Amino acid sequence: MSTHRFRWPLIATATVFTLALTACAGGQAGPAPTTDAEPVAGGELTLEFWPDNAAFACVDPFQTYWIEHRQVIRNVADSLTDQDPETGELVPWLATDWSVSDDGLTYTFILRDDVTFSDGTPLNAAAVVRTFDSALETIQAVPGAYGGVYVAGLEAATAVDDNTVEVSFSTPNSSFLQGTSTTNLAILAPSSYDATPEERCLGNVVGSGPFVLDSYRPGEGIDLSKRDGYDWASDLNDHQGEAYLDAVRINYVAEDSVRVGNLASGASDVAWPRNPFTPEDRTLLESSGATVQSRPLPGVSQSLFANTADGAILADPAVRQALQKAIDRKTYAATIYGADYPVVEGAFNSTTPFFEPQTEALAYDPEGAAEILEDAGWVLEDGEDYREKDGETLTIVQPITAESPGDVLLQDQLKQVGINFELRVYQAAERASIISNGDYDVLVTYYTRAEPSVIQWIIDARYASSKAFANGVATPETAAEIQSLFDEGLTATTAEGQKAAYDALQKVLVDEGVTFPIFERVQYAATAPGVHGFRFTSESFLSYYDIWKSEE
Numbered sequence: 001m002s003t004h005r006f007r008w009p010l011i012a013t014a015t016v017f018t019l020a021l022t023a024c025a026g027g028q029a030g031p032a033p034t035t036d037a038e039p040v041a042g043g044e045l046t047l048e049f050w051p052d053n054a055a056f057a058c059v060d061p062f063q064t065y066w067i068e069h070r071q072v073i074r075n076v077a078d079s080l081t082d083q084d085p086e087t088g089e090l091v092p093w094l095a096t097d098w099s100v101s102d103d104g105l106t107y108t109f110i111l112r113d114d115v116t117f118s119d120g121t122p123l124n125a126a127a128v129v130r131t132f133d134s135a136l137e138t139i140q141a142v143p144g145a146y147g148g149v150y151v152a153g154l155e156a157a158t159a160v161d162d163n164t165v166e167v168s169f170s171t172p173n174s175s176f177l178q179g180t181s182t183t184n185l186a187i188l189a190p191s192s193y194d195a196t197p198e199e200r201c202l203g204n205v206v207g208s209g210p211f212v213l214d215s216y217r218p219g220e221g222i223d224l225s226k227r228d229g230y231d232w233a234s235d236l237n238d239h240q241g242e243a244y245l246d247a248v249r250i251n252y253v254a255e256d257s258v259r260v261g262n263l264a265s266g267a268s269d270v271a272w273p274r275n276p277f278t279p280e281d282r283t284l285l286e287s288s289g290a291t292v293q294s295r296p297l298p299g300v301s302q303s304l305f306a307n308t309a310d311g312a313i314l315a316d317p318a319v320r321q322a323l324q325k326a327i328d329r330k331t332y333a334a335t336i337y338g339a340d341y342p343v344v345e346g347a348f349n350s351t352t353p354f355f356e357p358q359t360e361a362l363a364y365d366p367e368g369a370a371e372i373l374e375d376a377g378w379v380l381e382d383g384e385d386y387r388e389k390d391g392e393t394l395t396i397v398q399p400i401t402a403e404s405p406g407d408v409l410l411q412d413q414l415k416q417v418g419i420n421f422e423l424r425v426y427q428a429a430e431r432a433s434i435i436s437n438g439d440y441d442v443l444v445t446y447y448t449r450a451e452p453s454v455i456q457w458i459i460d461a462r463y464a465s466s467k468a469f470a471n472g473v474a475t476p477e478t479a480a481e482i483q484s485l486f487d488e489g490l491t492a493t494t495a496e497g498q499k500a501a502y503d504a505l506q507k508v509l510v511d512e513g514v515t516f517p518i519f520e521r522v523q524y525a526a527t528a529p530g531v532h533g534f535r536f537t538s539e540s541f542l543s544y545y546d547i548w549k550s551e552e
Helices: 013-023 067-074 125-141 146-150 190-194 197-201 256-265 279-287 317-326 329-337 366-375 405-415 428-437 452-459 476-491 495-511
Strands: 044-049 081-083 090-092 095-100 106-111 154-161 164-169 211-217 221-226 247-252 291-296 299-306 395-400 420-425 442-448 515-519 522-527
Touching: 044 256, 090 095, 106 125, 125 146, 125 154, 125 164, 125 190, 146 452, 256 279, 279 291, 299 452, 317 366, 317 405, 329 405, 329 515, 395 405, 395 428, 395 442, 405 420, 405 515, 442 452, 452 476, 452 495, 476 495, 495 515
Parallel strands: 044 247, 395 420
Antiparallel strands: 081 090, 095 106, 106 164, 154 164, 211 221, 221 247, 291 522, 299 442, 299 515
16 A cells, blocks of 8 residues: 555646636636635525426435536535546545555545534544445446446455555556545435435535525425535635525526526626626626636537448548538637637546547638548539538537537538538437437537546446437447557556546547537636635536625
């Protein structure tokens, strides 16, 4: 067992976060309001989200993926470690220290001895072991539980003594340590696991966080109240002790215009949209005195993923190469989200550890795209809009549930090089059959996590939530190369080894046309003039802990 303190490595930190800060420059983002006044305790914060996912309404940390749930969980349940959003470094939280065995198979955590859950029970090694035991149980009961991607290869957790826990793996999983800072591996009280996975989804969760979950009403909202006696926040926060706010009221509001209007009129304190605010909404918010803030979401950028199965149009590497060159990402970002919106530069967003820009490979080059297609036999006849080969029109099909301005813009861009980008509208319930039947050429998806191996959940058939989808995104040769790079990254015991693997992975994903990045995913939020202490976490969620309100 190595005795040195293990820190989550973030290579090229300055580069990554210079890019992130640049992406948030200009009118797009602004610092939280500053004041010389001392924080004031008391009051309620009203936050308006978009409606939670009706198909999977769930606030169990281990099971859920959706931001509208995970952000709330972050304020109810603490984690073993915390991750600095500016450097990527892991810092102590419920664990005061940790070490990793030289073979990368065993993680040892030393726990604080002054923490209690909101039901009064103490945090100890047995409680942490119960959380990991439940993870293994939940994976069996709910195979799609999102936390499963964090604990690949987990064998067991063992209480060495009252304040020491060992977590053992069958194969090295270097992303696990970062996973201990996330909401999905938050530690719950043992009483939470007396409930079924379904009961935990509906709010039967007890954490050690600065707030207590009082009520979860799917489709309506969530109520939180301050946890009395809380005094174990990580050092990433601006204060220690109890939260300033007495309560937080989260309301689900479907219409963007209603959320914006409520904040501008003073009816709410925070507006949190699914998609970035439009330039018009930002102007309205700022004119009302609100502060608009943003941070790129770590993880997989909003991207198209190809179907490369035999007979599919994108099985042809020439078509994939041309498609990559035919997308004008700079124009897309400026047209859809505003002139200061960042341009996507890779398979991951810029706040993802080990992010390596693929700027040259993603450069807009319609002439190059046309040349590739011509050389591959896709001919554009005079007077025709689309290319043909052997009597077949060059058509790429994307199934969608509703047409968006971005879809139409992309359709127009591809038309400029002779590609017919066909948008087929389906009901959301039809998506699973579309994937399993291969009735598509590209599908759009993304994932949020401050760790590059998260893309396994999409494209590695060994771990992906949809094996049918994962089996189609790359040729067998490329799929094998990708899996090998994942294994290298996850078993590397040095930062340099991880960087080498993830650099190569990002290059393969773009060069081989596995992923076609469309735009950088940026989380926006707007706060009322009297809201202070706003802080984005490493996952680009909102910490309510340091927030306080003043009269404006």
